Amino acid sequence: MTPRIAVIGASRGIGLATVNEALARGHAVTGLARTPPALSKPGLKWIKGDVRDSASLAQALDGATVVVTALAAGGLGPTTLFSDSAKAVSAAMANAGAKRLIAITGFGAGDSRGHAGFMMDRIVQPLLLGRMYADKDREEAFVRTTRLAWTIVRPGRLTNGPKSGRVKAMTGDFRPGSISRDDVASFVLDCIEKDEYLRQSPVIVAG
Numbered sequence: 001m002t003p004r005i006a007v008i009g010a011s012r013g014i015g016l017a018t019v020n021e022a023l024a025r026g027h028a029v030t031g032l033a034r035t036p037p038a039l040s041k042p043g044l045k046w047i048k049g050d051v052r053d054s055a056s057l058a059q060a061l062d063g064a065t066v067v068v069t070a071l072a073a074g075g076l077g078p079t080t081l082f083s084d085s086a087k088a089v090s091a092a093m094a095n096a097g098a099k100r101l102i103a104i105t106g107f108g109a110g111d112s113r114g115h116a117g118f119m120m121d122r123i124v125q126p127l128l129l130g131r132m133y134a135d136k137d138r139e140e141a142f143v144r145t146t147r148l149a150w151t152i153v154r155p156g157r158l159t160n161g162p163k164s165g166r167v168k169a170m171t172g173d174f175r176p177g178s179i180s181r182d183d184v185a186s187f188v189l190d191c192i193e194k195d196e197y198l199r200q201s202p203v204i205v206a207g
Helices: 013-024 054-061 081-095 118-145 181-194
Strands: 004-008 028-033 044-048 066-069 100-104 150-156 157-159 166-168 176-181 205-207
Touching: 013 028, 013 181, 028 054, 028 176, 044 054, 054 081, 066 081, 066 181, 081 100, 081 118, 100 118, 100 181, 118 150, 118 157, 150 181, 157 166, 166 181, 176 181, 181 205
Parallel strands: 004 028, 004 066, 028 044, 066 100, 100 150, 150 205, 157 176, 176 205
Antiparallel strands: 166 205
């Protein structure tokens, strides 16, 4: 059965790249965003709303078989966006009958902490993104408790480069690196189409 994909946080960054990659591969896509972009393509439906609003989620997941979360939080203060959204999405997936979840977090979350390279480990994460990554940790921990067919994807330093098709996925022996948003999106679609990395948390960088 061809997957029907709901992308949460679909208006920009990895979320938008995932929308475009999924459409290019012939999938039907629903994007949930607080401010949907002016993008209209065959097979694409936009839902305007917040991930923490049950009605918006129900609309976005209507008919979906796969959910991709690609959220970003603004500011450097404390946040519960990621953990709150994980709980809301899990509940909405149960209601919709969707089983496959791809949750995009980041290199430095969970057991990849301390392996992302000097700049990230010693400066960026502790001084700038520590509170955000604390909630990404909570998100990952919650996702692991669910009965969903989940994959947690942890990209390295993100770039706007073109899709190269060369991705190194690591589930241990992590090494630092960067990766384009388009390559992240391609990896996400490969995970969906091939049922790869089920209940695993790969770190991905350019291969």
